[in-house]
Structure formats: C-alpha cells, structure tokens
Amino acid sequence: MEFYLFGELIVLPTDVVAAWVSVILGTPIVLYWLTKKRHWPVIWDYATSTNHRKIGTLYIIFAILFFFRAGIDALFIRLQLVTPENQFWVFQGDKYNEIFTTHGTMMIFFVAMPLLIGLMNVAVPLQIGANDLAFPFLNAIGFYLFLTGGMIFFAAFFFNAAPNAGWTAYAPLSTYEFTGGPNNNYYIFGLQISGLGTIFAAINMIVTILRLRAPGLKLTRMPLFPWASLITSFLILVAFPVLAIALLLLQFDRLYGATFFVGELGHPVYWQHLFWIFGHPEVYILALPAFGIFSDIISAFSRKNVFGYTSMVIALALIGMLGFMVWAHHMFTVGLGPFANTFFAITTMMIAVPTGVKVFNWLFTMRRGVIRIKTPMLFALGFIPTFVMGGVTGVMLASAAADMQYHDTYFVVAHFHYVIIGSTVLGAFAGLYYWYPKMTGKMLDEKLGKWHFWLFLIGFHLTFFPQHLAGLNGMPRRVYDYTWEDGVFVYNFISTIGAFMMGASMLFVIWNVYKTHRPKKENVGADPWDGRTLEWYVPSPAPEHPFEKMPIIDRRDALWWAKQEGKPLPVAEHHRASPVSIRTVQPFVLSVALTIMSFGFIYGWLWMQIIGGAASLGFFVLRAFNDERTAVYRKEEQDNEQ
Amino acid sequence: MKILVLLSFLFILSGCNLRVLDPKTQTASDQAFLIYLSFGIMMFVVLVVALLFIAFTVKYRETEKNRHDVPKHEEGNRTLEIIWTVLPIILLIGLAVPTVMITYDVSYIGASSDDNAVHVNVTGEQFRWTFEYENGKETHKKLVLPEDREVIFHLTSKDVIHSFWVPKLAGKIDVLPGEENRLKVTPEETGTYQGKCAEYCGTLHADMRFEAEVMEQEEFQAWLNEE
Ligand code: HEM
Ligand SMILES: [Cu+2]
Numbered sequence: 034m035e036f037y038l039f040g041e042l043i044v045l046p047t048d049v050v051a052a053w054v055s056v057i058l059g060t061p062i063v064l065y066w067l068t069k070k071r072h073w074p075v076i077w078d079y080a081t082s083t084n085h086r087k088i089g090t091l092y093i094i095f096a097i098l099f100f101f102r103a104g105i106d107a108l109f110i111r112l113q114l115v116t117p118e119n120q121f122w123v124f125q126g127d128k129y130n131e132i133f134t135t136h137g138t139m140m141i142f143f144v145a146m147p148l149l150i151g152l153m154n155v156a157v158p159l160q161i162g163a164n165d166l167a168f169p170f171l172n173a174i175g176f177y178l179f180l181t182g183g184m185i186f187f188a189a190f191f192f193n194a195a196p197n198a199g200w201t202a203y204a205p206l207s208t209y210e211f212t213g214g215p216n217n218n219y220y221i222f223g224l225q226i227s228g229l230g231t232i233f234a235a236i237n238m239i240v241t242i243l244r245l246r247a248p249g250l251k252l253t254r255m256p257l258f259p260w261a262s263l264i265t266s267f268l269i270l271v272a273f274p275v276l277a278i279a280l281l282l283l284q285f286d287r288l289y290g291a292t293f294f295v296g297e298l299g300h301p302v303y304w305q306h307l308f309w310i311f312g313h314p315e316v317y318i319l320a321l322p323a324f325g326i327f328s329d330i331i332s333a334f335s336r337k338n339v340f341g342y343t344s345m346v347i348a349l350a351l352i353g354m355l356g357f358m359v360w361a362h363h364m365f366t367v368g369l370g371p372f373a374n375t376f377f378a379i380t381t382m383m384i385a386v387p388t389g390v391k392v393f394n395w396l397f398t399m400r401r402g403v404i405r406i407k408t409p410m411l412f413a414l415g416f417i418p419t420f421v422m423g424g425v426t427g428v429m430l431a432s433a434a435a436d437m438q439y440h441d442t443y444f445v446v447a448h449f450h451y452v453i454i455g456s457t458v459l460g461a462f463a464g465l466y467y468w469y470p471k472m473t474g475k476m477l478d479e480k481l482g483k484w485h486f487w488l489f490l491i492g493f494h495l496t497f498f499p500q501h502l503a504g505l506n507g508m509p510r511r512v513y514d515y516t517w518e519d520g521v522f523v524y525n526f527i528s529t530i531g532a533f534m535m536g537a538s539m540l541f542v543i544w545n546v547y548k549t550h551r552p553k554k555e556n557v558g559a560d561p562w563d564g565r566t567l568e569w570y571v572p573s574p575a576p577e578h579p580f581e582k583m584p585i586i587d588r589r590d591a592l593w594w595a596k597q598e599g600k601p602l603p604v605a606e607h608h609r610a611s612p613v614s615i616r617t618v619q620p621f622v623l624s625v626a627l628t629i630m631s632f633g634f635i636y637g638w639l640w641m642q643i644i645g646g647a648a649s650l651g652f653f654v655l656r657a658f659n660d661e662r663t664a665v666y667r668k669e670e671q672d673n674e675q
Numbered sequence: 676m677k678i679l680v681l682l683s684f685l686f687i688l689s690g691c692n693l694r695v696l697d698p699k700t701q702t703a704s705d706q707a708f709l710i711y712l713s714f715g716i717m718m719f720v721v722l723v724v725a726l727l728f729i730a731f732t733v734k735y736r737e738t739e740k741n742r743h744d745v746p747k748h749e750e751g752n753r754t755l756e757i758i759w760t761v762l763p764i765i766l767l768i769g770l771a772v773p774t775v776m777i778t779y780d781v782s783y784i785g786a787s788s789d790d791n792a793v794h795v796n797v798t799g800e801q802f803r804w805t806f807e808y809e810n811g812k813e814t815h816k817k818l819v820l821p822e823d824r825e826v827i828f829h830l831t832s833k834d835v836i837h838s839f840w841v842p843k844l845a846g847k848i849d850v851l852p853g854e855e856n857r858l859k860v861t862p863e864e865t866g867t868y869q870g871k872c873a874e875y876c877g878t879l880h881a882d883m884r885f886e887a888e889v890m891e892q893e894e895f896q897a898w899l900n901e902e
C-alpha cells in the first residue's frame with residue numbers, strides 16, 4: 034500500500050496494514066468490554082501496586098500476550114517454509130528475516146524471561162515466608178522496565194521497522210553500514226531497557242532470599258525453586274551487564290560511527306564473544322528456574338521429598354558455574370583454532386554430568402512415591418523425556434568437529450527448541466497450573482489443562498523432531514526458501530502441521546482461563562494440591578501481608594510434616610519488620626520518560642533524546658529525596674517495643 | 676509416543692541418505708564418525724532414562740489402592756548417586772577423546788604437506804561467492820575440484836560474515852571480513868554436491884548457493900585451462 038503523508042510517499046506492506054487495522058478495530062472493542070465489565074478498578078489496582086503477587090501476575094500476563102505475538106511469527110515462518118519455493122504473503126527476503134528475528138528475540142527476552150521472573154515473584158516470597166520482596170518499589174520499576182522494553186520492541190513492527198539481524202545481531206551485519214535505518218536500534222533499546230529491569234529483579238531476589246527467610250528456614254532447608262531462583266539471580270547479575278555493554282558498544286557503532294566491531298582496530302568476533310558470554314549463561318538463566326519448579330512439583334505430586342536434595346543444590350550451582358566457561362561452543366566454526374575448540378568442547382560436555390544427576394534424582398523422587406497425575410505433574414512428566422532429548426543433542430553439538438556440520442542448521446534449531454521449550458516453556462506452564470490458585474484463588478480446569486498438554490506436547494515433537502533430519506540433510510537455519518532437490522520437503526511439511534497443533538493448544542489456555550473465571554466460582558482453600566512448601570500455608574489468593582506471625586521452620590517440607598502429625602506449624606511471638614508496600618504511579622512515569630528517550634535515539638531525534646533523558650534523570654533525582662518507608666519504619670519499631 | 680518411535684525409525688532408515696552422513700572426503704568421514712559415535716552413546720543414555728521413566732510412572736501411579744499411602748521418607752542413596760555421576764563421566768571421556776583428536780585433524784594447522792595441492796581463494800560477499808584459482812580463473816556459481824588431490828581453500832569476506840559449507844566435503848567454516856580462514860579437504864569421489872552459505876548474512880542469504888563439482892584430475896586440468 035502506498036500513500037502520501039505530509040507530502041512524503043509512504044509505502045506500507047500489507048502485513049503492517051493488517052496489523053494497524055486489527056489494532057484500530059480491536060482497541061475500541063477491548064476498551065468497551067473493560068468498561069462494561071467494570072474492570073478498570075482492578076487494572077488500576079494492579080498497575081499501581083508494589084505487591085509481589087500482583088507484579089508477578091502482571092509479568093505473566095504480558096509474557097503470555099507476547100507469547101501469542103511471537104507464536105504468530107512462528108506460524109508465519111512455518112507457513113513460508115511449508116513447501117519448497119513457496120511464496121507466503123510477504124514473508125520472503127527481509128520480511129522473513131524480520132519475523133525470525135522478532136520471533137527469537139521476543140521468545141527469549143519477553144516471553145521466557147518474564148514468565149520465569151513472574152513465577153519467582155509469585156512463589157518465592159511465599160515459599161520462604163517473606164511478606165514481600167525486599168524492595169517492593171524496585172520490583173515495580175523492574176516490571177515496568179521489562180514492559181517498556183517489550184513494548185518498544187513490539188512497536189517496531191507497526192512502523193515497518195522490525196529488527197532483522199537475528200536474535201544474535203552479529204556484527205558487522207548489525208552495524209549501520211549493512212542494516213541502516215531504525216530497525217536494529219529497536220533491538221538495542223528494547224533489550225537495553227528490559228535488561229536493566231532484569232538486573233533489578235535479580236538483585237531483589239538475592240536480597241530477599243538471603244535476608245527475609247522465615248525463622249529456622251536455613252538455606253539447607255529451602256525448597257528447590259527458591260534455590261534455583263537464587264542461583265539464577267547470580268547468573269543474571271554477571272551475565273546481563275555483559276549484554277548491556279555489548280549493546281552499548283553496538284549503539285556507538287551504529288549511531289556515532291565508532292568502530293568496535295569493524296575496521297582496523299575493531300573486530301566482528303568481539304561481538305560474538307560478548308554476546309555469548311552473556312548468551313550461554315542466559316540459556317541456564319532460562320533453564321535453572323524451570324528445574325526448580327519441576328523439583329517442587331515432582332516432589333509434591335509424588336508425595337515424597339526430593340531425592341538427593343544436597344546433590345540437587347550442588348548440581349544447580351555447578352551448572353551455573355560451568356555455564357560461564359562454555360560460551361565459545363557457539364563459535365566452533367569461527368576459526369579460533371583446535372585448542373580453543375577442544376577446550377570449550379570439553380567444558381561443555383562436563384555440564385552434562387550435573388544435568389544428568391538432576392534427571393536421575395527427579396526419576397528417583399518418583400520411585401516408591403504415589404504419583405498423582407494432575408496437570409502440573411503432567412507437564413513435569415512431559416518435561417523429562419523431552420528435555421533429555423534436547424540434552425543429548427546438546428552433547429552431540431559439544432563435539433567440536435561434528436558441530437562444524439550441525440552449526441547454523443536446523444539441527445541446532447531443533448536442539449534449542451527441545452531444551453528451551455522442554456524446560457522453560459513446559460516449566461512455566463507447569464508452574465502456572467500449579468500456582469494459579471495462589472495467584473487468583475481459582476483452580477484451572479483439569480480437563481482443558483490435559484487437552485492443552487497433549488496437543489502442545491505432540492505438536493511440539495511433530496514440529497521439531499523432523500528438523501534434526503532437515504539439518505542433517507543440509508538445511509541452514511534462517512533461510513526463507515529451499516528447493517525440491519534439497520530433499521527436506523517432508524520434514525518441513527510435518528513441522529508446519531505440528532506448529533499449528535501447538536498453536537491450537539494455546540486456544541485451550543484461553544478457553545480455560547475464560548471458563549475458570551466465568552461462573553463466580555468459590556475460591557479454593559489454602560492448600561488445594563496437598564502441598565509440602567510454605568506457600569500452601571497462606572490463603573489463596575495470597576493476601577498482601579501473608580505471614581502475620583512468622584511460622585518457625587525446623588526441617589525441610591515443614592508444612593508437610595506438620596500436616597502429617599496433625600499439628601499446626603509453630604509461630605514466632607513477634608512479627609517481623611517486613612517490606613512496605615505502597616501505591617505508586619512513579620514506575621509508569623519513568624516508563625514514559627524512557628520510551629520518549631528511546632524513540633529519540635532510535636530515530637536520531639536529538640530534541641526527543643534530551644527531553645526523555647532529562648525526564649529520566651530527573652526521576653532519579655526526585656527519588657533520591659523521598660522515601661515512603663520512613664514513616665512506617667518508626668511505627669514498626671514502636672509496635673515491637675510495646 | 677507412537678509417533679516418536681515411528682520418527683526415530685525414519686531417522687535410522689534415512690540415515691545413509693542425509694548429506695552430512697554421506698561423506699566424500701576424509702574430513703567429512705571423520706565428522707560423520709563423531710556424529711554416529713555421539714549418537715550411539717547418547718541413545719544409550721536416552722534408553723536408560725526412558726526405561727526408568729516408564730517403569731516408575733507405570734509402577735507408582737496413584738491408584739484406588741495406594742491413594743492414601745504416605746511414601747517413606749528417603750534422603751537419597753549414596754551408591755546410586757555415585758553410579759550416575761561416574762558412569763556419565765566415563766561415557767563422556769569416550770566421546771571427548773575422539774572429539775579432541777578429530778578436531779585437531781580437521782583443523783587446518785600450519786603449511787600444507789602437499790606441494791601438489793590446489794589452492795582456491797574463496798571470497799564471500801552479499802550475495803554471491805567468488806572462487807579464484809591459481810591461474811586467475813574465476814567462477815561464481817560453480818566450484819570445480821579435482822578428485823584425490825588436496826585442495827586448500829583460503830576464505831575471506833568483502834562485507835559481512837558468511838560461512839562456506841559443502842556438507843559432503845566438510846563441516847562449515849566462517850568467512851570473515853579482514854581475516855583469512857583456511858580449510859583443507861581431499862575429495863575422494865567425483866560428483867556434484869550442494870554448497871551453501873550457512874551464516875545469516877542479510878536479505879538474500881537463502882540464495883547464496885553454489886555447486887561443488889568434483890572431476891577426475893585430467894578433466895579438472897582441462898577445465899582449468901579453458902577460457
Ligand atoms: C510455538 C512454537 C514455535 C515454533 C513453531 C517455532 C519455530 C521456529 C523456527 C522454524 C525457527 C527458525 C527460523 C529460521 O531459522 O529461519 C525458530 C527460531 C527461533 N526460535 Fe522458535 N518456535 C517456537 C517457539 C519458540 C520458543 C518458545 C522459543 C523460546 C522461548 C523460541 C526461540 C527461538 C529462537 C531463539 C530462534 C532463533 C531465531 C534466530 O535465528 O534469530 N521459539 N523458531
Ligand atoms: Cu551455549
């Protein structure tokens with residue numbers, strides 16, 4: 034479509050037009066529905082809250098919205114690849130490059146990460162007996178930074194400027210010379226801002242877990258999800274600043290003609306090192322929390338304690354540590370030489386050992402248990418074989434010389450979808466079904482949950498199993514086209530069918546949520562699953578100040594043992610000073626300021642950079658001079674003296 | 676589950692036709708060997724996990740009878756934990772040793788041992804390849820190579836990063852701007868093989884293809900000398 038605006042010729046591809054039309058038609062309908070159902074007070078309540086459960090819920094809601102967007106990208110990819118020499122809509126050449134870039138980037142940063150951080154927000158404080166995260170205000174800021182980054186990235190498409198250098202944005206392709214225009218600036222600012230939010234979330238999580246545990250809940254008595262969250266947070270604290278630096282350097286290359294990644298003094302491989310020093314730990318940042326969720330769920334639904342608790346914790350820590358020593362396994366074909374290649378091959382193989390320990394411990398947690406197959410457990414059971422299949426292809430990839438054949442083919446695409454979907458996405462679904470009562474007070478429907486699970490899992494294997502073969506038959510990733518002679522038609526065809534099954538399974542999630550909230554069902558009690566950990570001690574949904582009197586913990590799974598012995602958990606005399614929740618619109622204001630600043634940089638409009646930048650800076654100055662908590666501190670001290 | 680069994684069957688059947696597993700040089704054979712070896716070792720692991728998984732989920736499922744049982748508390752089991760730590764280490768050593776050896780073998784280190792080697796300068800650019808022979812002959816879509824003679828590729832890029840890949844001849848090697856990477860192969864069978872760019876390089880990355888044709892030596896000489 035072409036038209037004139039202020040005398041300038043504007044050319045809009047039909048997919049962008051379609052997106053605008055659906056937004057323009059859809060928005061009034063949604064607004065009308067929200068008004069008619071009187072949802073505005075609830076939305077206001079959540080948007081201005083600093084409560085961990087509400088912020089966690091928001092993280093999850095937006096992650097799922099982004100999941101649908103990135104999922105539609107995936108379906109477009111699969112439609113374009115369904116047959117050889119296909120021409121689906123506009124998705125060839127640059128348009129195809131845009132959708133796989135936005136698909137990958139959104140899935141990692143705006144789906145997988147916030148799903149996990151959202152679940153941590155909801156569950157971790159309750160599991161350790163904290164009344165909230167240590168810094169509730171910072172938590173709200175973290176959420177708004179994620180949302181801002183996500184929205185900036187999301188918006189790119191509407192201005193026909195979606196990033197197109199792949200989620201890895203390799204230089205020099207990602208520098209101004211080869212991909213001019215605003216496209217990859219969206220990538221830089223979307224990730225930079227949301228990444229800062231992630232760092233805040235990690236700091237918050239670390240302090241909360243180290244400082245706010247219930248009396249007697251030593252680290253060695255902590256459930257495995259908080260353990261995984263703690264270790265993950267340390268990984269974030271190291272890895273995300275590396276990404277921030279890499280993005281900043283790229284920004285200088287793109288906007289101001291610096292030459293960190295090109296030219297005489299720069300080198301494109303520097304980008305790859307920086308990106309993967311962040312990127313590989315990122316993979317474990319996605320996997321470890323999922324491991325934690327599965328450990329808790331498998332134990333709860335087998336009615337047994339976790340098998341080999343100590344080795345589970347050690348394995349988490351080892352995986353986290355080794356995760357920093359393997360980044361160059363993404364660079365076996367760069368020509369770093371056989372010494373570097375074999376070194377990184379071996380460190381990578383070493384990670385398989387603690388990972389294997391975890392798999393066997395999960396299996397043996399089920400042994401001699403009583404396995405209740407409810408939806409969360411179903412996802413955990415689907416996880417074990419799926420993840421193991423992804424893990425073993427990981428070891429195959431670690432074999433450096435062999436990887437020169439697999440690298441950048443569909444074999445790799447299959448591998449990382451097996452591990453990411455196998456662990457993170459199945460884990461997030463499991464956690465969602467498991468903690469939904471704690472978040473909302475309602476249980477999701479079991480039957481629809483099972484439909485979701487089976488369609489998703491079968492669709493998943495149909496989609497990604499054949500891709501191993503496509504890769505071995507020579508199909509590179511990130512191509513929009515292949516020929517009949519390539520001999521990969523059947524694999525791609527099956528793959529597309531599977532993708533639509535996965536898409537269909539997500540409709541069951543919508544239906545399930547709709548059904549669950551439809552007839553004003555009674556809230557379930559505190560402990561609908563017969564759980565073992567502390568979150569099942571407080572009412573559902575978890576109230577703002579869940580632990581009035583702190584429970585005293587004298588062993589692992591204390592709640593479970595108290596239930597077995599038919600006694601209530603002992604509680605402490607005094608209540609504890611706990612984080613103070615407030616109502617605030619400040620994070621939203623910051624979010625607006627940062628959006629203005631980012632668009633200024635993305636399009637190179639200096640005046641907007643100055644306004645947005647000054648507003649953001651001013652925000653920090655204002656914050657430095659006011660602290661809502663002072664009043665409350667004094668009050669709690671007095672309470673305790675009485 | 677059924678689908679999985681079926682698909683894995685397909686996998687084994689089609690194994691010999693897949694390009695990566697149909698090597699025409701020693702380099703690619705070595706790499707295919709590593710693939711089979713790691714696949715074999717890993718299938719053993721998958722099998723063990725699958726058996727335990729099926730056994731436990733079938734045997735310990737909740738039934739009417741055990742619904743109210745409370746399983747015994749079980750801290751762990753030292754022997755078992757040692758087994759599943761040590762056994763994988765042994766398996767991985769079994770994979771790591773050949774990996775190291777073959778990785779050194781397939782990497783180009785130092786000068787060529789063969790004076791008779793053919794040198795080809797490979798230049799990648801958006802979106803085509805240029806193959807330049809020692810006598811100055813240049814081609815784009817077609818890379819012609821002699822049978823049973825060592826070929827050394829000198830690869831470099833004019834713009835972004837590309838990756839040179841002929842699955843039947845060898846694993847890929849990146850083609851970087853401002854840097855020369857090298858790759859050494861000795862084709863052992865005449866025929867025409869697909870070549871592709873394997874590193875995403877922009878709009879028409881998918882079209883950056885070429886054909887590698889391996890000819891008998893005399894034929895190759897004749898081809899090289901014709902205009
Ligand atoms: C829902 C079903 C999904 C389907 C059908 C799907 C399909 C695909 C396909 C076909 C590609 C390769 C595109 C190409 O190389 O040309 C791809 C790339 C990718 N996918 Fe997915 N995917 C799905 C879900 C996910 C999820 C859940 C994640 C992560 C949380 C994810 C992360 C990625 C990443 C990181 C890439 C690489 C993008 C790049 O090459 O820059 N995908 N996906
Ligand atoms: Cu990695």
Ligand SMILES: [Cu+2]
Binds near residue numbers: 873875877881883
């Ligand atoms: Cu390319």
